[in-house]
Amino acid sequence: MTFDFDTLDALGPDWRTARWIGRIDRGEGPTPVIVAGGIVFDMSKAAPTVAELVARDLLDPTAGEAICDLDTLGLSVGGVPRLLSPIDVQCVKAAGVTFAVSALERVIEEQARGDAGAATAVRARLEDRIGGGLAHVVPGTPEAAALKTALIEEGLWSQYLEVAIGPDAEIFTKAPSLSTVGWGADIGVRSDSTWNNPEPEIVLLVAPDARIVGATIGNDVNLRDFEGRSALLLGKAKDNNASCSLGAFIRLFDDSFTLDDVRRAEVALRIEGTDGYVLDGASSMSQISRDPEELVRQALSEHQYPDGFVLFLGTLFAPTKDRDDVGRGFTHKSGDTVSIAAPGLGRLINTVTTSKAAAPWEFGLVALMRNLAARGLLSA
Template structure:
C-alpha cells in the first residue's frame, strides 16, 4: 500500500512529468515500483485506453524503472526538475455529469433560488426540504413516476432546471476542463477569485474509449463555485472551467479480473477537508444512490449524436452537498485558502489537493501542441 492508498492487486495507468525527456511519461506500478511504459505503440494514455485489452497491455509492456513509488508520489507538482505525478488522462475530453444524486439535486435548487447568496440558503433549504424531502431518492430518472413528480412540483411552483436534469429524461453533461488542463495528486486546485461560496465535489471519474467502452476509473474533484452557478446557469462555464479547477487521480484503475464497472456502481467515496483554521469537514458519497446508471451517463455523452475520437474521462456527479456551518450560522460551508481536500475510495486510492485561487495556481502552459512537439522530439510519433 502506497501513500496514494492504491490496492496492491490493481492494474494502474497514469502519467508523470519526466525531467529526463522534458515531458510526460505513461506509467504503471509493479511491485511498488513506478515503471515508465511509454513507447511507439502507445505513447499516450489515450492509446492504451483504445486497445482491446488495456490491462493486459499495461501488465506486459516493456518499461523503464523510475524508482520506488513511495519516493515519487510525494513530489510536489510544478517542479520541472523532479519526477511528479500528473492527471492520468491526456488527450481525452474532460466531461462531467451534474445533478445525478437526489441530495445534491436539492442543493442545486437551493443555489438557484438563493441566486448565489449563502445567507438566503438556509431558509430556502428548510422550505424546499419540507416540500421535497427524500421523496426523489428512489425515483428513476426519466420514468413515468418521475414525470408524475415533475407535474406535482410544477403545480406547487417548485419546478427547477436542476430538477429537470435530475429526474427528467436527459442528463446534465457539460465540458469540465480543456484537454491537458486537469491537475493531478498533490497539485493545488483553483477557485476563481470572484467566488465567495464554493466547495469540493468528490466524484468517481470513468475512463472511456472512443467507442464508448468504459475501461477503468479514478477519482476527481469537480471544484464547484456555488454562488457563480447559482446566479445563472449560463455562468456554468465560468463556474467550472478555470485554471487548476479540475483535479483527477491519482491513477486510473483499469478493469481486469479484480475490478469492474460493478465495483464502480458499489463504490463509496469519502471526503475530508482540513483547514488551516483547524476546521474539519467530513462527507461520504455512495454510488449506490446515483439516479442514473454510469453506463447510461456514458451513452448520453458519447454515441452517434457526438463522437470523441480520443475518448473521454467522465465525472459521474456527487451525492455530497455541504451544509455544515463554517463561519456564520446558516451560511453553510465554503472553502478557505489553504484547505487540504482528500478524496478517497477503498478501490481507487486517495486524491489530495490544496485550495488556492486560480490566479495563484501554476499557469497551464503545456498544451496539445507542446505535447505533440515533445513526442515528435522523442521519436514516439
C-alpha cells in the first residue's frame, strides 16, 4: 500500500517547534537533514552522515543549507524527493523482555514450543501463579531472587524471566547498519512464519560518548513461533529483510521534549487487515522494568560504538486477540497496515509483507561510501 506523507500526522501537532534529524534523497543519494522551525536543512556539507552529525554534535541547523519548508518539500516513499530511514551507519540494538507482560508472553512462547494453539493453557497456568506480581518486581533485587527460587521449585522458571527480573538486561543486535526501513515502507515477516506480531517501541538515538540525543518510534517485528521453539533462533527471528522500521525523523531532545517525556509516553498501536480485522493496543512506558538510561548503560558496559547506535526499548504489547481460529491468538497477514503513535513523536505507518516479497536491501556500506565519494562529500 502507498501512503501520502502528511507532516502533521507523521510528526505530530508541535512538529514546527521541535528539531528533527533524518535522511532524504533528492536524486543524488542519502542526505542527512535537520528540520527546525519547519524548515529542512541539508547538513551534508557539515557531515555526510547522520551518525557523524550526532558524533560531532553538529546539530545546529545553521551549519547546513536551508532547502525549503518541510510541508512543501513533497516527500514520498517511492518518488523523489524520497524519505529514507532516519539513521544510516549506526548500530541497531534492541532491549528485550523489558515489560512484565512481554516477559510472560515470552515464557508462554517457550513453554508452548512456538505453537500458538497451545499458548492459551500455558498462559492460564502462568497467570495463576504469577499474576500481576511480576510487574512490581525490581530486576536484580533480593525480591526478584526469591521469586526466581519459587518459580524454579515449581518448574516454571525460564531464560526469559532471567532477563526480565535478573541483574542483566537482554540487549541484542536487531539489524545491520543501513538495513532499516522508514515511514510508509513495507515491513517484512519471514515467509515461513505462522505466528508473529508487531512490536511498537520507542527508540533512542545514542551518540558514541553515551549522550542520548533523541527518540523516535520503531517496530521491532517479532516471530513468536521461531523464538518460541528456541531462544537460539533469536537471530533468525529478528534479523530479516525489512523487519525493522523507524519513524520518519528522530526528534532531538531539548527543553520542550526530554527523556522524561519518553519515560511517561503512551505508545498506541493499530492493526488493520484487508480481511476487516482491527486490533488496537497500547504500551505505557511508565511500566517499563528498567529505566531507559539503565538500558543504554548496559548496552555500553563492555562495548564501544564509534558510530553511535539506536536502542529499541522493548514493548508491553503482546496481542492475544484471536484473528481466525479460537485460541490461536493473533498473527500478521500480508496487507496488514500497522500504525504506531506516541505524543511528541508522531506516527509510524507500514504495510506488512513477507521478507522475500519486500524490496531487497541493496544499498550497503560500500555503496554509501562510493556514493558520498562521487558527490565529493568525503574528506580526511
